[in-house]
Amino acid sequence: MTKLDSKIPKGPLAEKWTNYKAKQNLVNPANKRKVDVIVVGTGLAGGAAAASLGELGFNVKVFCIQDSPRRAHSIAAQGGINAAKNYPNDGDSVYRLFYDTVKGGDYRAREANVYRLAEVSNNIIDQCVAQGVPFAREYGGLLDNRSFGGALVSRTFYARGQTGQQLLLGAYSALSKEVNKGSVEMYTRREMMDVVLVDGRARGIIVRNLVTGELERHGAHAVVLATGGYGNVFFLSTNAMTSNGSAAWKAYKKGAYFGNPCFVQIHPTCIPVHGDYQSKLTLMSESLRNDGRIWVPKKKEDAERIQAGTLKPTEIAEEDRDYYLERRYPAFGNLVPRDVASRAAKERCDEGHGVGSTGLAVYLDFKDAIERLGKHVIEARYGNLFQMYEKIVDENPYETPMMIYPAIHYSMGGIWVDYELQTTIPGLFAGGEANFSDHGANRLGASALMQGLSDGYFVLPYTLQNYLADQINVPHFETDGEAFDAVENEVQGTIDKLFAVNGKQTVDSFHKRLGLIMWDHVGMARNKEGLEKAIKDIITLRKEFWTDVKVPGEKTGMNVELEKALRLADYLELGELMARDALDRNESCGGHFREEYRTEEGEAMRDDENFTYVSAWEYMGEDTPAKLHKEPLIYENIEVKQRNYKTA
Amino acid sequence: MNINLTLKIWRQANQDAPGKFVDYPVENISTEASFLEMMDILNEELVAKGEEPVAFDHDCREGICGMCSLFINGRPHGPDDSITTCQLHMRKFKDGETIVIEPWRAKPFPVIKDLMVDRTAFDEIIQAGGYVNINTGGVPDANAIPIRKENADLAMDAASCIGCGACVAACKNASAMLFVSAKVSQFTLLPQGKVEAHERVENMVAKMDELGFGNCTNTYACEAECPKDISITNIARMNREFLCAKVS
Known part of the structure; x- marks a missing residue:
């Protein structure tokens, strides 16, 4: 059994990231050309990571589900991005941003990760301005700020109500620059079907070309998943229609632990x-x-x-x-x-x-x-x-x-990663909303953009090198080996199985039913009885899906219903894990509100003694319940107390 | 209120297959539903009958990703101003109406299937120069260069383009001038983009021509149909930049 190692660097909180960078392994410029990296997803985290890795000299292949990388759902973020610049002189600092984020997350996030996030937040703003992101400005020509929930200072930078759009277009422009240079190869209208492991390391992916319906193989020395959140398990959410949890789920089924699946944000x-x-x-x-x-x-x-x-x-x-x-x-x-x-x-x-x-x-x-x-x-x-x-x-x-x-x-939960944003599968990394790392049990407003860009521009380009340093002598990957054959067959098998059902009910009709179960029992208020019912109902629904779903059309060519069916098949499993995680967590914290655990005033009541941990779930096979591992959260720099928004 | 409609939809199996209009009646559509939700209802009915649903592009369904792209009753994004198709609601239609739904029609945007087109050409234009040539890290403090608020606001107006292609679909010449000029303008108006302004405009315009987009003949159709109200002033600004680049 893998032991959970968060790999938090030693030393005082404020020096951890600096120390890490000073001592980490790097890949020399000539060797970078020998190394291939796959990035799945072109939102803030994926787009920024692919562009930055391309700039460094790695051979990058990047994949997106839409017709263009510019359409990733980061584009829909409206309000803004936080940074500890303290331009308004209202008392902000890296520590305060760190503190607010940990407190906002109801003390269920990792201190070291959050501190690093706060630390690089200022670099993000500098980077975006240099790219030509038209942030709002004051008449004097300097940047304007506004305030967001959970903060007593104004630290949010914005571009009207389209901040996500402008930041994403910034990352997209950096990506386009690298595509033009030839360091990044862009694959659009592709959906990741599974990750391929060779000798225990992530060495490639199988994607489905959504236009031709063909399965394609891509190999690399490392794989980065930046595939966003799984809010669409509820059917109705603010996520885009193609936003899905399948890449994360497939990684989980190949051995990556899933962190805090029950932590979802209700806006x-x-x-x-x-x-x-x-x-x-x-x-x-x-x-x-x-x-x-x-x-x-x-x-x-x-x-x-x-x-x-x-x-x-x-x-x-x-x-x-x-x-x-x-x-x-x-x-x-x-x-x-x-x-x-x-x-x-x-x-x-x-x-x-x-x-x-x-x-x-x-x-x-x-x-x-x-x-x-x-x-x-x-x-x-x-x-x-x-x-x-x-x-x-x-x-x-x-x-x-x-x-x-x-x-x-938004899903605060996601693939479990260590300080380097590496999953429990060596060589498989996860960034942005796809990982669980920085927001604890509740994300503060304007922090998703910050985390996506932090991971993409300033964390992954460093930590990936630490992993890749001893990979320079591994030759470029051939994709005709056994490992790729096996995974592609598995994917093809699932597709064949879906067509073979040939039932009567549409994919959306099942998805709506799953959404209702999730909203009623795994939504804003949860309790033991409801969660147990949800688990039972989801299992029943899953059986019904696999015996009565109707997928029309052909396996080849474009088939939107097949795409939806594949994603729903994963949601029908993920939903169950979310309920199990919620059932395990006998406390209320952040977005996870268990009706049994509340104060007399009706506020969420945490149980720090028993639940100050990250749940990391390990896949144990089709019919065996997932196994829970606990990563204890240690607070050395913050006094853990009940969140209080009644008095300052 | 609920209404009944006839949809006249362009069906085309793939890029090489011939296409044709097919009529579909839809009944009992709430006027509170969005246009794409109405399309969802039609597709659910088709799937239930074992027929192929209509393929169309869409994603965020809140008017910002630029993925949706229908030509409805002769207008890109349909009969309303300053919106994308996903923001169009059925209250804009009358009971008993026939609605004609086509894909964007432009040579550089080939049909993939039914109402879905390939807009990779737009990415290629951006790749030709729609960026500031800097790498991650090593940049000055964000407040090091003050920018006039007026210029920042104008740059933001131009930058709000969502790359949907309605401008091209609306133009009788299938010109991409509004799209290209919005990106050129954004960087022209900001000090960060000034350094390589000449190369940028030359490369982007050359790419636009190479990909087969037509020229601008000042009909203003693009501005009228732009879901984000991108102004045609940007085209004038790009033309000026282009001339400056050519004579310098």
Whole structure:
């Protein structure tokens, strides 16, 4: 059995990364040309890693599922990216960013990783500006900042409501530069089907060409997975339609441990669900909570009349509005972390104060901000978000409050990695949302972009070299060996099996049913009974899927239904592991809220004595339950205490 | 409210196969549904009947990835302004209406299947010079060079292009000038992009021509159909940059 070794460098926290870099192995420039690296995914982590590794001189092959690397779902991040620049002179520092991130993650993240993240955050901003990313600026020509949840300082850099887009296009431009130079080879419309191990090391991947339907083999000295999160296990989420968990899941089944699968983030400000034909949920940026105030009617009668459509929110008097976040959390108010804001919204709606036709919505109101600052200021700050809202809901948010409700957004859990971002499979690395590493049980706003780019630009290009240093004499990989044959046959076998079912129900109909099980029992509030039911229901659904799913069309050529079926087959297993992990964790922390474990005030109650660990699950085979390994979390620099957003 | 519609959809098995329009009735569509959700409903019905669903590109479904690309009733991204297809909602259509759905039509964007086209040409144009030639690390502090807010804002306007290709689809010449000029403008307006401005514009325009995109004849169709309201001023700025580069 592999022992979990997080490989955290020795020495004081602030010197760990510097010491690591000073002592790590490097590959000399002439030898880099002899080494091939595969990067799967072209979001912030994958795109930045592929570009940076190409610049260093490695031969890089990079794969993306869309028609262009520029479409990776990092593009949809709206609000901003954190960095400890302290440009506003409001008391920020690397330590404070580190502290806020660990606290925001409810003390379930690794200190050393988070400190490194905070440390390189400043380099990211410098890098992006040098690439020509048009961040928002002040009239004096310097960069502007705004604030995000879980922080008392303004450290968030932004490009209107399209920060993810601009950062991704920055990484995409760096990648394009390397493609032009010939150091990076770009493969689009490819989906990773499995990872290939030779003598215990990751040495390649099998991909499916989504246009021709052919399976392709690619070999390399190391493989980086930057394939994003698995939020779509819930069917409805803010993730893009092709975002999926299959690459991570395949790595898990080949021996990479899966870290904290039950930690998923539910974002408080999304446009509420409106019908059963709905395909996805749209996020409204957290930045809106800078100026918007969240409320529900104080009186249940008012809420009921609003639900029935006989009362308008603008008709409710000020004293009849309950600004519940400001009431419960005076210090942070509307800017409490996402998990806290989401639960508070659910609590109000469960009590019958929700609005909208379903009663599953709360208001996000800009009336006061518009009065204070003027409509033009609000328009300049959030214009594109307001427009997006109006197109979907057909209501003008300048005149009537927005309606929002929590939705699945981000997976803090993911492939377990050590300090070098290496998985438990040697030579297999994971970056960005695909790994579990930096956000603990809850991610703070504007930290996903920071982590993706940190991993891609500043961590993987170093740590991969430490691994590759003794690989320079290993020749380029042939892909006609037994190992590749075996994995390709396995993949082909799964595809054949799916077609052979020839049942009656569509892939989406199964996915919607899985989504409901997950949302009801493994969603915002969980309990023992519900989780046990979820596990049973998922197993039953999985059996039904494999006996009655309908995949039309051919194995060759483009077949979207087959793609969806392959991803769903993995979700039907991953969902079960998420429930098992949630069941194991007999405490509430961050996004993981077990109803049995809460304080008298209804806040999440951690059990530090028994659960200050990372769950790392090992695949044991088809019919054997996964095995839990525990990586203890040791806090040497932070005093672990109950999160308090009521007072500063 | 729910409506019934007839969809006239371009079906084409692959790049080399001949294509044709096929009519599909869809019933009981909520006007609150998005256009692509309506397409999902159609596809679910087709799959249930054992038929091939209609292939179309889409991903983020919130108007930012630039993947969706339908030509609906003669307009790229359909009958609304400043949106992508995924943001189009069925409330824009009337009960009983026939909706014609085609792929982008332009020689440099060959059809892959049904409504899906290959836009690799856009990537190739960016690879020809749509970047600042710096490597990771060793760059100055982000606040070392102040940038006029006005220029930063204009650069952001140009940079908000999502690379969907609606400009090309709207243009009778299949010109990519709006797309190329948006990237050229972004870097022209920022000090970081100035150093290699001449090479950039020359290389990108040469690549655009080589790939078979047409020229601009100032019809403004691209600006009218751009989901992100990219201004045609960018084309003027690119032309100026191009001339400067040629005479220098």
